[in-house]
Amino acid sequence: MNKSMLSSDWFDRAQNSIPGGVNSPVRAFRSVGQSPRFIARGQGSHLWDEEGREYIDLVGSWGPLILGHAHPAVQEAIVKAAASGWTFGAPTTGEVELAEQICRLVPSVEKVRLVSSGTEAVMTAIRLARAFTGRDLIIKMDGCYHGHSDGLLVQAGSGLLTNGLPDSAGVPDAYARLTLSCPYNDSATLEALFQQYPGQIAAVIVEPVAANMGVVPPLPGYLATLRSLTQANGALLVFDEVITGFRLALGGAQQVFSVQPDLTTFGKIIGGGLPMGAVGGKRAIMDQLAPLGPVYQAGTLSGNPLAVAAGGATLTVLEQNPDIYLHLEQQASWLSEQIRSAAVQNSISVTVNRCGSLLSLFFCPDPVHNLVQAKTSRTDQFSRFFASMLKQGIYLPPSNFEAWFLSALHREEDITRTAVACATSLQELSSREV
Ligand SMILES: Cc1ncc(COP(=O)(O)O)c(C=O)c1O
Known part of the structure; x- marks a missing residue:
């Protein structure tokens, strides 16, 4: 492995041999205007990219990893x-x-x-x-x-x-x-x-x-x-x-x-x-x-x-360990509430939808019960929010229309750090909107 190559270098190289550089389109980070991180390793609720940067992972390989990485x-x-x-x-x-x-x-x-x-x-x-x-x-x-x-x-x-x-x-x-x-x-x-x-x-x-x-x-x-x-x-x-x-x-x-x-x-x-x-x-x-x-x-x-x-x-x-489901419910519910109140404090209109350990943040004021309503989310705001979260070490799905997945190995400190990062990202959004 060439350790001097960054994720962006790998992505450039990948485009020559893999269509779009990825083996599944949702990985491409296109809709959030970035290039994907190449992942070197995962442990528990955390991921490390090729550059050695650590993230709290809220993708969990798009759902399979309810027990976190390398359980x-x-x-x-x-x-x-x-x-x-x-x-x-x-x-x-x-x-x-x-x-x-x-x-x-x-x-x-x-x-x-x-x-x-x-x-x-x-x-x-x-x-x-x-x-x-x-x-x-x-x-x-x-x-x-x-x-x-x-x-x-x-x-x-x-x-x-x-x-x-x-x-x-x-x-x-x-x-x-x-x-x-x-x-x-x-x-x-x-x-x-x-x-x-x-x-x-x-x-x-x-x-x-x-x-x-x-x-x-x-x-x-x-x-x-x-x-x-x-x-x-x-x-x-x-x-x-x-x-x-x-x-x-x-x-x-x-x-x-x-x-x-x-x-x-x-x-x-x-x-x-x-x-x-x-x-x-x-x-x-x-x-x-x-x-x-x-x-x-x-x-x-x-x-x-x-x-x-x-x-x-x-x-x-x-x-x-059936209490895993209770843990997931509590963590996800607390996180949703924190996001809602940070949004109110920063005068950003959001709708947080959640069921168990699945949640989404729509940038729109009204409830989302179907596709037409989901599409009213301001994806430009999501892209800025996503970039800020990534910078703070929180790896979210690179799309406004995908679920955030919590795992049993997300500890209180992970969720607290995620909530703090959400509040910071919403505050940044709010100052840009003014
Ligand atoms: C609800 C649902 N059904 C089917 C699929 C397809 O599964 P796979 O990607 O394993 O083919 C997905 C993938 O995300 C899904 O979310």
Whole structure:
């Protein structure tokens, strides 16, 4: 490694061999007008870049690291598994134990198939829903992100929203037309779509707490209405819990809001930071998958032993320490309050949305319940806020429309330092605005 090279040098070099210099667009720091930091190491709640600068990390690899970086139990599980070889293309006992653990923790999941990413999990859920219902149309919500498969890049959040892309190029119209989109938190429009397309909708897919247009929690009763509308119209309800699964509670958002979907997709925490996703749900639907049923899905590295070991160890630590969720709730709630009061003191209009350990700061005065409202956030203010936070050693997601993720290893001093940095950044903003 060339220690004299800065992150910016690496980024210049990366542009020659990697499109845009990054392997996922959300990492590019483009929307905040900066170039990305190249990360050398992570430990607990902290990160170090190639220049040796230390940061409090509020990205957590975009969600998987609920136990922070290099957690000893997860590290030990990975090292132990690697000593026996890391892929066989044949069943292993760890997969069975992890599947049983998921079914135990998430009661709506009777059977589960392990895949290698959240994108794959959602692709499989949609295929299953279409096969099970014999219908083609799906409904997603504006601003929700469900991975980068063709049919789900319609009005999507995350990197598309950050980069201002309504949809992706390269998706055939005929395919995109099978996806209907509807505002989040708006059950009247959803009901109207069911009336407009009777007997044609296979599934409604939703992030039960939207976290890819910034964090947007469901309004009271919204998820229950989705449940009853789908049931009444013979469609399946798919909860995309790639972010919320095992983060809001051991049983995910469906436990917190007491609504059971037909299918659930997982990713991120389920692999403990190694590549893994999963789709699970009712036995009758899951048994449509090959080799039992006619719905084909496969993966060379599905149920990879290292990912299974990391995911299983992560879920076990969470299961054995349920007070982690209380700790996360308290830290995130305190931080949100501090940001709100610093904003008031500095006369900056903000809306802080939070659910459990997920939070977002929108630079707008009014509540944010959907994509249209999220987009009223002043992203110019966010960019300045982001730059100030980074300078103070706080590593936030480089987009106004992504969630901040807290981990169990964020100690009181990390959160206090973060709150102080937020107050300083808001004060700087306020003095510039005058
Ligand atoms: C809710 C949701 N679903 C699906 C995905 C896709 O997961 P992956 O990036 O593992 O393919 C993401 C990724 O951020 C996500 O947030």
